[in-house]
Amino acid sequence: MPKVTEAHRxxxxxxxxxxxxxxxxxxxxxxxxxDTVIAEAGLSAGAVYGYYRGKDExxxxxxxxxxELLGDVLPxxxxxxxxxxxxxxLLGLVTEVADRLGFDPTRIAVxxxxxxxxxPRVREPVARAYTAxxxxxxxxxxxxxxxxxxxxxxxxxxxxxxxxxxxxxxxxQRQLIGDVHPDRYAAALRALTGGAGTG
Amino acid sequence: MPKVTEAHRxxxxxxxxxxxxxxxxxxxxxxxxxDTVIAEAGLSAGAVYGYYRGKDExxxxxxxxxxELLGDVLPxxxxxxxxxxxxxxLLGLVTEVADRLGFDPTRIAVxxxxxxxxxPRVREPVARAYTAxxxxxxxxxxxxxxxxxxxxxxxxxxxxxxxxxxxxxxxxQRQLIGDVHPDRYAAALRALTGGAGTG
DNA sequence: CACTAAAAAAGGAACGCTCGTTCTTCAACA
DNA sequence: TGTTGAAGAACGAGCGTTCCTTTTTTAGTG
Numbered sequence: 001m002p003k004v005t006e007a008h009r010x011x012x013x014x015x016x017x018x019x020x021x022x023x024x025x026x027x028x029x030x031x032x033x034x035d036t037v038i039a040e041a042g043l044s045a046g047a048v049y050g051y052y053r054g055k056d057e058x059x060x061x062x063x064x065x066x067x068e069l070l071g072d073v074l075p076x077x078x079x080x081x082x083x084x085x086x087x088x089x090l091l092g093l094v095t096e097v098a099d100r101l102g103f104d105p106t107r108i109a110v111x112x113x114x115x116x117x118x119x120p121r122v123r124e125p126v127a128r129a130y131t132a133x134x135x136x137x138x139x140x141x142x143x144x145x146x147x148x149x150x151x152x153x154x155x156x157x158x159x160x161x162x163x164x165x166x167x168x169x170x171x172x173q174r175q176l177i178g179d180v181h182p183d184r185y186a187a188a189l190r191a192l193t194g195g196a197g198t199g
Numbered sequence: 200m201p202k203v204t205e206a207h208r209x210x211x212x213x214x215x216x217x218x219x220x221x222x223x224x225x226x227x228x229x230x231x232x233x234d235t236v237i238a239e240a241g242l243s244a245g246a247v248y249g250y251y252r253g254k255d256e257x258x259x260x261x262x263x264x265x266x267e268l269l270g271d272v273l274p275x276x277x278x279x280x281x282x283x284x285x286x287x288x289l290l291g292l293v294t295e296v297a298d299r300l301g302f303d304p305t306r307i308a309v310x311x312x313x314x315x316x317x318x319p320r321v322r323e324p325v326a327r328a329y330t331a332x333x334x335x336x337x338x339x340x341x342x343x344x345x346x347x348x349x350x351x352x353x354x355x356x357x358x359x360x361x362x363x364x365x366x367x368x369x370x371x372q373r374q375l376i377g378d379v380h381p382d383r384y385a386a387a388l389r390a391l392t393g394g395a396g397t398g
Numbered sequence: 399c400a401c402t403a404a405a406a407a408a409g410g411a412a413c414g415c416t417c418g419t420t421c422t423t424c425a426a427c428a
Numbered sequence: 429t430g431t432t433g434a435a436g437a438a439c440g441a442g443c444g445t446t447c448c449t450t451t452t453t454t455a456g457t458g
Contacts, residue, residue, distance in 0.1 A: 026317075027317050028314070029313075111316055113309050113374065113375065114228075114312060114313025115227070116375050117310060119227075123375055126375060127375045130376065150391075153390075154391075155386075158386065159391055161379055161383075161387060162391055163391075164368070165367075165371070166361070166365070168364075168367050169366070169368040171367075172312055172364070172367040173329070173360060176312065176315050176325060179360075180360055184357050184360075185357070185361060188353065188354065188358045191350050192353075192358055193391055
């Protein structure tokens with residue numbers, strides 16, 4: 001049986017997914033044709049369809065990939081000494097991964113939000129990932145409350161929503177206007193939260 | 200000349216635009232066909248194309264409409280007594296207009312962000328509207344600084360970016376997860392900004 | 399070690415379908 | 429009766445997908 005190794009298969013899937021992600025980040029989900037993805041991957045139609053069922057599956061995979069990068073920062077989030085420090089590290093990571101990946105995951109995230117309006121297969125994994133992040137942020141808030149750095153009567157879950165919301169707020173302005181910077185953003189947040197934050 | 204009145208023409212354009220907006224908010228830009236929009240408007244293809252050049256123009260018009268609603272709140276923004284009060288009023292307005300309009304403009308806003316990735320004709324007006332809002336927020340920040348309610352060394356433009364960013368942050372969570380509420384969000388922000396904010 | 403055969407993967411042309419758009423025809427009103 | 433808005437069938441392009449062919453790889457055999 002000339003079966004190709006499983007590692008090779010995974011590699012091919014990755015190659016196709018990254019090619020698709022680059023195309024999506026450049027042109028959007030619906031303006032990129034399968035021909036474009038196929039050409040970007042350097043393969044043929046038959047090959048691509050041997051690894052993915054179709055365009056929808058590719059969109060879902062790309063959206064999932066763009067979002068699961070946030071999983072890397074869960075430990076950072078839980079251990080942040082202050083809201084501004086948390087946000088600063090989060091935004092810093094989000095802005096730097098673009099080079100490491102060859103495509104900008106925040107672009108795909110914005111596309112995924114739009115796609116989520118009508119496609120549950122995109123929305124659900126994204127919502128799950130975001131909810132997980134928020135849970136870790138709520139944990140951080142509880143730490144701050146125990147340390148007396150935040151009002152004890154505040155609802156940690158709700159504060160976490162606001163903290164998490166700073167991320168899409170940053171991304172939208174970065175993609176649409178482009179005049180935001182992680183450090184400045186965090187500094188402004190520090191001014192807003194009282195300025196006495198550590199780190 | 201049975202020329203129809205100019206008011207009638209404007210009314211027809213509005214009828215078509217609202218129909219398109221409803222369809223877009225329901226299914227997204229690309230999953231709605233012109234047939235759907237035409238049926239929703241209760242007109243014929245020829246009629247619709249007599250008022251709009253094509254689907255792209257309809258998308259741009261819907262995106263512009265969804266965004267220009269923010270123009271109504273410019274006075275509110277400039278006069279807000281505190282960050283939390285500003286955000287509370289902003290989010291309150293954004294969540295209530297859905298009923299008044301027959302479609303949810305925040306859904307179209309999310310779609311417009313995604314479309315902005317590749318289409319400057321959508322991005323530019325949205326970016327302009329958002330920049331205008333931010334400018335008014337910066338003005339509010341300067342007021343707070345003059346009143347001694349905010350650190351004088353903070354950059355008002357940067358603080359305005361964070362304040363504005365709370366809006367897309369709220370919208371994304373509302374659309375994808377759905378467990379956010381304007382009042383609770385503002386309350387959490389109050390906890391984050393020190394809790395001593397007025398109203 | 400060489401050759402053969404089988405099996406899987408990659409190639410790529412072609413299909414069918416949907417969608418946006420146009421254009422000719424019809425109706426209404428002054 | 430002429431002019432204009434509306435109707436709706438028809439067209440053409442572009443897309444995702446499939447399917448048949450070609451190439452490559454591997455296992456078995458003399």
